[in-house]
Amino acid sequence: MRSVDEHRQVVAGLITARRPVTLPVADTLGLILAADVVAPLSLPGFDNSAMDGYAVLADDIASATDDTPVRLPVTEDIPAGRTDIPTITAGTAHRIMTGAPLPRGATGVVPVEATDGAVDTVTIRAGVRPGQHIRRAGEDVTAGTTVLRAGQVVTPAVLGLAAALGLADLAVVPRQRVLVMSTGTELVAPGRALQPGQIYESNAVMLAAAVRDAGGDVVASPMTGDDVDAFRETLRNHTGAGRVDLVITTGGVSAGAYEVVKDALSGTVEFVKVAMQPGMPQGAGSVDGTPIITLPGNPVSALVSFEVFIRPALRAAMGLPNPDRPRRTAELAEDLTSPRGKRQFRRGVLDADTVTSYGPPASHHLRWLASANCLLELDEDTGEVAAGERVQVWDLR
Template sequence: MKSVDTHLAEILDAVRPLDPAELDLDQALGAVLAESVASPVALPPFDNSAMDGYAVRAADVQAATGDAPVVLPVAADVAAGEHAPHAVAPGMVTRIMTGAPVPEGADAVVPVEWTDGGTAKVAIRRVPPPGNAIRRSGEDVRAGDVVLGPGAVLGPAQLGILAGVGRRVVRARPRPRVVVLSTGAELVDPGMPLGPGQIWESNSYTLVAAVRQAGGEAFRRSAVGDDPARFLETLHELLGEADAVITSGGISMGAYEPVKEALSPLGTVRFEKIAMQPGMPQGFGLVGDRQVPIFTLPGNPVSSYVSFMLYVRPALAKMRGLPAGPPATVTATTTRALRSPLGKRSFLRGVLEGERGAPTVAPVHGQGSHQLAALAGANALIVVPEDVAEVPEGTPVEVIPL
């Protein structure tokens, strides 16, 4: 059997990053930047008020107290977006709104809460330090500063700064479009009544969610039965819209394995046994004129999800232009003894606690590859190496947080 590490290495060697494209900011969430973006202007572009209040010369209000406020006339109002120049003369104040340009001559803003809120004249009850409540030009970004570089994942804050420096379109690697397809004549869509020998199809929901969580754009297709010709026809229909395809089921050693029967003759998809539990049967290859990666995962729900975490998620990272490799692990102490078959790397479902202190991990009850409820109660995979059959309670182990 092939090792887990070798199988992942071969997948990552075959997968290529998606080509960058010009993306509007409205479509760029989750994309990975493929250029450096510099600000053409300083941010803020001008000195402006951080609060609603009064622009003053600080020296004019040095005697202000709660019992003996300094009363000064209000010469003008300045609103956000104001274009006309304003100045504060000695012994005068200007009422100012948040974001409005600070008038010439003013060196502090008195928050309205420190005053009586007057409009013709104002009583100031506290002394502002020089520079109080003033956002200085360039204190966030100077003109010419690079605000984001290649490899930045575009989340809400990153999209905000791109808009803030005036960019509407950026060059970035888009989220991979991934089509998820389950196989099996026994599968019925959730919400439909079950007949004899049928089960509700769950793998595609798990895998679509996992793709989206991994930064991809996922599309679910209705499950196909056990007819290889029908599977191949459906696959060809999907290849034009996909950067990758994930299937579940139909790759084991028995009869009625439509994925294996349909793809084996192509010669571009390999079906192998991997030294792991759960998820021993695996398939991977490139299909179609565009050489679209296809991940053919086992049909058992837990096997399918574990396989995604080990192989598909790293591949999606590479397609996005991000560093890709085995899932990150943390070390935790097992609170119970563990057992694992020699010769296979086990990924036991567990509950990880105390990640910031002294982490511990406990295996969940129900380690079968079909036990989806046990997986739903886990938040980690406990890794037991191939050459270890028993792990005593209290032993440090490597854990993959989910």
């Protein structure tokens, strides 16, 4: 059997980065910058007021106190957005709003709270230092400065800076476009009545959510039965013209009859057994140049396989930080056994420094996975683990 690490390398080799694209700024949240961003202008672009108040010559009001206020005529009103910039003269004040351009010659701004707020002759009860409450042009960003670096995640703050610099778009590493296909004649879409022998389809919903959670885009999530021709046609209809970067299938890869994925893709996909539990039957390859990863059909096997093989490779291809789930060791709360020769991934609940196995290890027990917050990883050489020993866990929180 192929080892877990060997199959991880195979999958990682198939999922590769897309070429950078230029997207509108609003569409880049969560993506990785593909190029440095150099500021085309300074921020602020002009000297402006940091307060609502009055622009003055600081020397004119140096003696102002509550007991000996200074009164000055208000000769201009400067709201934010005013484009003609007046010049202040000694012995006058200009009423000014936060962000409004500072009048030429002004050396300070008196906050409105230190005045009577008048619009004709203002009474000022406190002085200001030269430069006080003034935002100088370029004190945040100087034009020509590299303000964002390639490889940086686009966050809300990054978007705010880009917009403030007047940038309409950014060069980014685009999301991986993923097709998720579930197979099985027994599958029925939620909302329809079940017939005997049928089950509701859950893998495509689950894996599509996992792809999005990993940072990718889901192009479609069709469901097909166990008909080889129908499977091939569905695959062809969704992957033509380079519409997707990766195909993920679930089901149809085991050793029984009606293994539709195996029957349809033999020769182009390598189907292997991986030394792990759950998730032993796996496949990886490409169809018409599109990488395809085939996962087992049991829901726990499918999601654990995604976590182990696809999620880290998908995030790495998009340049996203922390492609692997956080790993740590924790004290095991109970005795466990594991099949020697296979790496076992058990559902667990991590609480502080203690981890408890959660639910049976079988691959159809989806309920327990839905409430787990970690995976316990027991290596191939481990047959028994006693309570109190430290084990490795994958933190899913």
